[in-house]
Amino acid sequence: MKIENLSTEKKGGRTKVSATIVWEDIERPTHDVYFETEDRFSDSLTCDPHAFLVGCAIPAMHYGEKRVFISEKICPELIEGLEVAMSWLRAWYYKPGDGFLKIETNGLRLPSRERIPERAGFFFSGGIDSFATLKSNRMHYPPEHPRFIREGILVYGLEQDDPKLFPYVLESLSKTADALDLALIPVYTNVYQNYRQDDAAQKYALWGDEFGGAALAAVAHAFSRRFTNVSIAATYCTQSIEPWGSHPLLEPNYSSHGLRILHGGIELSRLEKVRLIADWDVALQNIRVCNQYRDYQAGMLNCCNCEKCLRTMMELMASGVLERSDAFPRKEVSEKDLIRKTKIKGEYTKLCYSELMAPLSSMGRHDLVRIIRKKISAYQNKNWIRRIKQSIVSP
Numbered sequence: 001m002k003i004e005n006l007s008t009e010k011k012g013g014r015t016k017v018s019a020t021i022v023w024e025d026i027e028r029p030t031h032d033v034y035f036e037t038e039d040r041f042s043d044s045l046t047c048d049p050h051a052f053l054v055g056c057a058i059p060a061m062h063y064g065e066k067r068v069f070i071s072e073k074i075c076p077e078l079i080e081g082l083e084v085a086m087s088w089l090r091a092w093y094y095k096p097g098d099g100f101l102k103i104e105t106n107g108l109r110l111p112s113r114e115r116i117p118e119r120a121g122f123f124f125s126g127g128i129d130s131f132a133t134l135k136s137n138r139m140h141y142p143p144e145h146p147r148f149i150r151e152g153i154l155v156y157g158l159e160q161d162d163p164k165l166f167p168y169v170l171e172s173l174s175k176t177a178d179a180l181d182l183a184l185i186p187v188y189t190n191v192y193q194n195y196r197q198d199d200a201a202q203k204y205a206l207w208g209d210e211f212g213g214a215a216l217a218a219v220a221h222a223f224s225r226r227f228t229n230v231s232i233a234a235t236y237c238t239q240s241i242e243p244w245g246s247h248p249l250l251e252p253n254y255s256s257h258g259l260r261i262l263h264g265g266i267e268l269s270r271l272e273k274v275r276l277i278a279d280w281d282v283a284l285q286n287i288r289v290c291n292q293y294r295d296y297q298a299g300m301l302n303c304c305n306c307e308k309c310l311r312t313m314m315e316l317m318a319s320g321v322l323e324r325s326d327a328f329p330r331k332e333v334s335e336k337d338l339i340r341k342t343k344i345k346g347e348y349t350k351l352c353y354s355e356l357m358a359p360l361s362s363m364g365r366h367d368l369v370r371i372i373r374k375k376i377s378a379y380q381n382k383n384w385i386r387r388i389k390q391s392i393v394s395p
Contacts, residue, residue, distance in 0.1 A: 015042035035222035044226035055218030073109040081253030092243035122231040124152030126288035129233035132273035212245035217254035229260040304330035318359035344379040
């Protein structure tokens with residue numbers, strides 16, 4: 001893979017940086033990758049080659065390219081980090097003997113004598129993880145500290161990619177950011193969209209298993225003129241950690257000398273995060289967890305019917321604050337809901353449901369606890385059968 005023709009352009013009230021991606025070993029069409037923002041943030045957007053290298057290396061490895069070449073100088077810390085991150089991904093997902101992706105550059109970038117003032121940012125989706133990351137940050141750091149977060153990044157083109165619906169998210173989170181005294185930077189990118197269709201056919205193996213953290217880190221590097229550290233909110237916690245594309249063993253390795261990528265919130269379980277923000281009214285009224293984004297409406301970003309919505313509603317219920325959250329107009333979760341929607345696919349969701357059983361039981365919701373227990377038992381039995389089959393097949 002070759003990354004070439006890096007350029008910057010301003011058009012229609014927006015500023016865009018882009019590069020052309022040429023595949024060398026795999027039959028995929030040449031395409032451009034871009035990062036774009038509104039003109040009011042144009043001074044912060046930079047055509048940093050680090051953004052394109054981080055945004056292209058993992059897909060190149062995933063699809064079988066032998067190298068990724070960029071005719072720019074790259075920070076040696078980033079090159080070393082990418083090699084470490086890719087070695088983790090290879091250990092988790094690739095067969096022994098698969099070729100190792102080579103990173104080739106036009107030299108090494110040395111640290112600049114002129115450093116930008118330290119400034120912290122984070123990716124702000126409106127979800128539980130991102131709200132908890134912000135709350136934890138503001139509990140630990142005083143406003144005078146350079147790690148105190150004052151700015152959030154909202155990305156179009158990763159999870160949300162419908163141009164008709166994204167304005168609903170932007171409007172909601174802009175109001176939320178104002179209430180939090182937080183600057184919100186909207187960023188538009190196609191760093192993942194070029195792979196979304198065929199990745200969907202593979203059950204999102206690229207995005208979920210390998211690329212999620214790198215894609216966000218690429219966006220952060222496009223704003224290396226503005227930030228010295230950017231936090232990515234953890235999904236998993238230390239009790240349920242497993243291989244995943246957003247991981248504490250991966251994201252710090254996407255850092256350069258001038259920009260640290262942080263993985264925040266790994267110490268908290270999902271229910272602990274909910275309890276952390278339970279007394280934060282601005283969070284309760286503006287939580288956005290729903291994955292059914294095709295159903296978004298103005299002022300209504302949670303369907304209250306999908307697995308993630310229902311699970312979050314139970315977490316809020318267990319924390320005693322569901323009734324106070326306007327983000328979920330529906331206030332009841334039934335046995336039928338859980339029977340139809342609950343899906344335990346791994347240790348993370350198993351933990352999410354397991355930690356709900358005690359508080360729900362203390363509230364007298366034994367009906368919900370009974371279904372959760374059955375779902376966990378079915379998951380464990382399935383895992384046990386799978387391990388037995390693997391042990392029989394393995395030499």
